[in-house]
Amino acid sequence: MSSANNLSPVAPVANPTIPFWRKEPHELDNIRTTPELPEQSDIVIIGGGYAGVSIAYHLVTSQQSESQPPPSITLLEARQICSGATGRNGGHLRPDVYETVALCLERHGIEAAIELARFEVSHIPAVKAAIAKEKIDCDFNLTRCMNVYLNEEHAERARQAYEVLRDQGASYVDDIHYTSQKNAEGVSGVQDAKACLSYTAGNLWAYKLVMGLLSRVVKSSSVNVQTMTPVTSVTSDSPHHLVQTPRGTIRASKVVYATNAYTAGLLPEYSKNIVPCKGICCHITTPENKTPPFLPYTYVVWNKEGDGDSYLISRPDGSIIVGGAQYSYAQQKDIWHNNVDDSTLIEPAKHYYDTYMQRTFRGWEDSEVKVQEIWSGIMGYSYDTHPQVGEVPGKPGQFICAGFNGHGMPVVFLSGKGIAEMIRDSKKFEEVGLPRIYKTTLARLEAAQTGPEGGDTFDL
Template identity: 25%
Template structure:
């Protein structure tokens, strides 16, 4: 999650976290490649039969755009270049897109997250004003607030079965607080939001103590903020992305018909195919770059770096600004005393949505987060940031920050996730363990007890807690476009600081518009960014200097919702 700069430092940060996350200041760390033995998340069971290990029958030799990474970021760029959103004016540019993935499709952060599409606008606006201008902060807040409806609209284009499988939906939403100081700071931030961005502020309401306890069923709650279903959502990210990739593969197949391809574009996906090198081609070449893999070389005009925390592997110098952190997540059953989905005490228009409820629980110097799933009443529960004082192995070995396998699974975090939920609702109210979960059979990957799965994942962090989206300057790639500077360049979309589900989809839309409108080497970044998209996301020398001069990460909040 992004920093709690609108809240007191003593409440929101641990001085030790900065050192544990960032290690030695100023070091340009190369993360290498993703490990080949990652933990398996609940979201990834079962894997998509047609997409998880999909590869082209004939490996592509040329493409207009090569996208490195197959999570929400890369998929959104491809989707908006080929499908659009039904609102943005489309140019004739319908590219041939080749997507490369080092492991299985959607095996990174999107397939391992918390499932929220749920901004905390009151906090994010206060935070953004600390690191950028008020106008940019407004754009950032609106972009995040629009994500739930944007993802639901995209899911509506999928087949009925894929749409149901993806489970993109609006949910009940509560931010619950456990001490008066933190709650009052949040209330003040909400009042500022209502005054300065009324269209977003009206989506939030304040619940004082008695109402907060009634609605949340958490007896120790001091107060809460409730978001409307228009603002708050949830999605089965792995299924949504892999279903979207299937839609692109079926709707935009590779063809030898040049006229047909120029009319509609094409899409290919090659998983288990890591990009080994990105090289600029010499002047006079037909294409700007070649992307080297173990299965062949693709020549292309545009390269999009959408590999999350691994972006610095191909971008010299960004490792000083983009880093990584390991987070833990779980799928588990609640107690028999808790309401079923749709039966929680209502707080919005006197209803409790049958699509589930999502909580952010501000306790123990950090935040825990929960999504109640409608299918089997399971709880997707993550957090434990208040345990940051427990030094992980990543504190002494930076490479482990990129290892989403058993090497970095912490029994302390696992025990926390497996045992803390009853302490919120009370042990007696929580009730006995449930026994009504469907039997998946031995070997399904779903565990037989109350804990259905525990896993970890890698989130990409930035030093100023804002994403990096836009053109990649040659200073950061160390590659100069010599062949056709007017026809392409390198681009980047990464660094969502644990908040990808409320950043990546519309960031991909923004980046697709920049690619469409690219006008050559001298085309300034600002000219390629539409008025709705935050210029604060662009990676510039000025931004790097500003971030280096202000220790933003020293007040980095411990909230982690959707790494």
């Protein structure tokens, strides 16, 4: 991650909007393990969000040889811990089990498609187990995600994608249930639904999840965490790397870029591959004298035009987190594309959710719910729709885990585990159980440089 003071054009700003999730910061929010930076570290992780903390967590909790001391790890964050996209998201732990997977099938074949889907699905038990193991209070709930379509053509495409995967023998689709227009509104609770598909998913307070993982990480004496410490550059002094910050320079044996939307600020070769894109999310509450209607699922509701969606969860207190609305501003590319400013809202979208529940869900018409907090966040969108994970091409000892397309919750945790194994055990990408299409390669970098702006499948 680059500078909180705009030392790089691709850098976190210093005064971001405050999301509901971060209204009461955790005690580790501004942590500095030591007053000064260490002069050297075996591993430097740049970025203190879901990816950076997950990598540190897997490095710390993995089995270590008793004859060798654990590697020293320094985690650097430009702002506060989990102050970026993860601390601003919609609270979903929702695998994509048929739409992006169907695209992967078309491009890469059935084995790669099933590999991708199973990886995302495996995050639900993996995250659930970590929450139980570390006793993390993050409002985790196992539920069903209801994908609802208000456009008949889009609903038909979704049905076909699901059936193609089923017919190809993808056994995981047994968990998907399709409901046609006849019963879609009654099953989903969404007015004028043309079809819906549901499958196992979760929702949670992602900021608290990351803080719970970090609480485990900092118990290790080999870890040093430094917030408000932007990285301005990384240079190689073989076999080491010099990680430079306004507070000093750290000499590292391995460097990990867990920088997501801000990756190009330190790795300009990824400027076309991972593009920062601004999004919006909000918290909707019910008046104190009213009981909110019950919503049993998490939702993705695709609009009547079929060109965008809103994603939604119901919290234990009955309040709602909902975000998206990209179709309300998508044509004004200059206000969201290649934009790292999360200090302001997106003007065309900031009132979109004022009456969203009333006009979308049955039984909410007289609920009197209203937007309590609204915020923006910066997501890292990948040119070819897949994350960039692995050793940076042409830069031995430097690794990347970034480009999550606003869909990091069912991708990041086990990607972090894979990166940890590459670093700790010197394993190759192909040996750590990651989807083959995640591997960062020179060919992927070059494809983005020579292809159309934004990528042939880029979609916010």
